[in-house]
Amino acid sequence: MGSDLDNAVPTTRIKFPSFDLSSTLEADHKAHMAAEDAGESLDDGEIEFEDEEFEEEAHGESVPPINLSDNPPSMSRKNKKYAKLTKRSRAKRAAEAIERAANRGVKPFVVELAKGALPVELEDFDASSLPVSSSGWNTNPRKKLSHGLQRVWKNLEALTSMSGLKLLRWDGQSCITLVDSHDRIIAVLGGVPHGSKGMEWQAVEAAATAAALHCRESSVFTEAQKHGRRRDFASRTVGFGYGNGRRKPQNYRVSGKANRKAMQELLQNQAIRRISGFQNALFNTFCHKNYVEHVDTNNELLRKQPELWANFPETAFAATTFNLGPLSFSPPHMDPDNRASSWCADTSMGPFNPDKGGHLVLWDIGLVIRFPPGSTILFPSALITHSTIPIQTHETRYAMQELLLKNE
Numbered sequence: 001m002g003s004d005l006d007n008a009v010p011t012t013r014i015k016f017p018s019f020d021l022s023s024t025l026e027a028d029h030k031a032h033m034a035a036e037d038a039g040e041s042l043d044d045g046e047i048e049f050e051d052e053e054f055e056e057e058a059h060g061e062s063v064p065p066i067n068l069s070d071n072p073p074s075m076s077r078k079n080k081k082y083a084k085l086t087k088r089s090r091a092k093r094a095a096e097a098i099e100r101a102a103n104r105g106v107k108p109f110v111v112e113l114a115k116g117a118l119p120v121e122l123e124d125f126d127a128s129s130l131p132v133s134s135s136g137w138n139t140n141p142r143k144k145l146s147h148g149l150q151r152v153w154k155n156l157e158a159l160t161s162m163s164g165l166k167l168l169r170w171d172g173q174s175c176i177t178l179v180d181s182h183d184r185i186i187a188v189l190g191g192v193p194h195g196s197k198g199m200e201w202q203a204v205e206a207a208a209t210a211a212a213l214h215c216r217e218s219s220v221f222t223e224a225q226k227h228g229r230r231r232d233f234a235s236r237t238v239g240f241g242y243g244n245g246r247r248k249p250q251n252y253r254v255s256g257k258a259n260r261k262a263m264q265e266l267l268q269n270q271a272i273r274r275i276s277g278f279q280n281a282l283f284n285t286f287c288h289k290n291y292v293e294h295v296d297t298n299n300e301l302l303r304k305q306p307e308l309w310a311n312f313p314e315t316a317f318a319a320t321t322f323n324l325g326p327l328s329f330s331p332p333h334m335d336p337d338n339r340a341s342s343w344c345a346d347t348s349m350g351p352f353n354p355d356k357g358g359h360l361v362l363w364d365i366g367l368v369i370r371f372p373p374g375s376t377i378l379f380p381s382a383l384i385t386h387s388t389i390p391i392q393t394h395e396t397r398y399a400m401q402e403l404l405l406k407n408e
Contacts, residue, residue, distance in 0.1 A: 053391055086183060090119075096242065110281040112192040117175040120168075122365055129181040130364065132340045132382040153332055155358060156389050160368050165361075172354065172372030173197050177286070178379075187343070187362070187379035189369065190282040205374030207271035211347045212398040216324040218262035233328045239319030240301075240308045242405055249405065251308060252319060265323065267311050272400065274378070276312045276320070279345035279402050282378055283316055287352055291316045291341055296403055301405075317345065317402035325350065326396045329388040332363060335381040338403050344381035345402040348373050350395070357391035373397075 152158040152312075160167045170176065176189040192201040221234045242249045254260050267274060284291040294316040302308055311320045328350075338344050352358050356374040361368050363385040371377065371388075379386070381401075391397045 015364070023066060041365075047331055110194065110278075110285040113175045113191070113244045114285050116194075117177050117188075119177050119179050121181070121183075122186070123181065125180045125365065126182065126188075127184050127186050130380070132383060134219040135222070153361070153387050154329075156357065156368070159361065160387070165366050165368055168367050168369045170370045170372075170375075172370070172375035178367070185286060185367050186365070187377065187384075188282060188286050190278070190376040190378060192374060192376070193278050193281075201374055203275050205266070205349055208269065208400070209351070209373070209396075209398060211266055211269040211272055212322060212324055212400075213264040213350060213396075215262045215322070216326075218265075219259050220256060233268070233326070234324040235321060235328075236263060236324065237272045237319055237321040237403075238267065239311045239317070239320050239403075239404070240405075242407050243270045249305065249308060249318075259342050261366065269318075275347050275400055276315060276317075276402065279347065279376055279378070280312075280315055282376060283343060283345060286378070287343060294342070296317075316404065317403075318405040319403045321401045321403065323397075323399040323401070325398050328397045328399050329357070329390045329392060330386075332361070332387040334383070334385055335403070338380075338382040339405065340380070340382045342380065342382075342404040343378040344404075345376060345378050346381075347376045348397060349399065350391075350397040352391040352395035352397050357395075358390050358397055361389065363387070 026186075051347070088142045159165060168176075170189055171191075173191045174189075175191050177185050178187040179185050179190070196204070216234060219234075219236070221236075236253045236254065238254060240249050254263050280291075295314070298310065298316065298318060302310060311317070335344060346360070348358060348375055350372050352373065354370050358371050359368050359375060360371045362379065365384065368389075369377070
């Protein structure tokens with residue numbers, strides 16, 4: 001599939017209306033209650049995918065994507081002035097990022113990636129409206145998605161035909177920043193390392209997928225670990241965390257000699273380490289102050305509590321969750337174990353067709369994002385309700401998610 005970013009100008013600002021999750025939940029709830037009052041029968045079963053031929057036809061006709069290669073409409077004098085000021089501000093931030101490269105480890109190749117990033121503005125969306133708690137550390141979880149939305153979250157066609165949701169056909173390699181109405185970066189579609197596109201990074205992703213498969217086959221999982229609150233796939237978290245009754249930061253437990261050996265081998269895998277390095281480099285470049293805070297805090301904790309162990313050297317992330325599939329996808333949820341003011345780094349892996357499934361859905365923003373294997377996205381998983389559309393049953397999908405220490 002061709003990229004919608006092929007002819008895009010990096011300095012172009014694309015706007016589209018934001019999606020109001022709360023209003024959608026309320027409207028769907030009212031419609032559901034009205035149907036019940038009228039005695040209408042509601043199908044509680046899960047919606048199955050249609051045949052491939054039908055999906056492709058419907059995908060092309062009824063699910064219009066965000067076309068990032070269209071020329072922007074003519075701007076008013078006020079908008080031109082705003083665009084000029086914004087461009088100047090971005091240029092200043094880019095220059096500051098280059099200056100930081102020498103003393104805080106900002107990678108020049110990621111700076112180059114960031115300089116070419118395409119900003120997508122979520123018109124009328126204010127990041128301060130996201131449900132953070134009064135302390136600022138944790139999320140303030142929303143109520144669960146209503147009956148109607150719970151029935152369609154798995155189906156790509158049904159989901160993207162809903163009013164307000166937009167399909168972003170991301171190529172998985174170009175860098176895109178999602179910014180709110182105040183020009184604050186909410187999420188980064190980081191893609192792949194600048195200069196490693198094509199066969200080189202595909203080989204890294206393939207090696208990481210093979211390592212994840214080997215880890216799964218070498219491990220033993222309990223029923224709870226294979227059928228957790230986020231659906232039916234095996235997963236394991238390693239590193240250290242805080243909260244949920246812990247009196248101080250503690251290592252996540254991996255029980256069993258075979259399981260510990262399998263996880264150590266996975267963490268030592270060079271492809272996995274390259275992915276972790278890229279996730280850190282993206283975080284450092286696009287959220288530098290936050291990154292430095294976490295690195296300094298982790299180093300201090302590791303000095304005071306030598307029993308803690310980091311998954312990777314020089315990482316800002318305290319823990320890593322490996323979704324080991326074979327069909328790794330999740331219903332709409334938030335991640336309360338992650339810190340509210342920071343990002344989760346998510347890299348998808350595995351042989352699957354990204355046009356058929358594996359999409360990341362950011363419900364509060366109203367985006368359904370094509371998420372190809374080997375690509376990386378950073379977003380505040382504690383604050384944004386998100387889900388993953390299932391892949392096809394004969395395919396495999398793994399994921400590597402890096403998490404930040406919730407409370408310092």
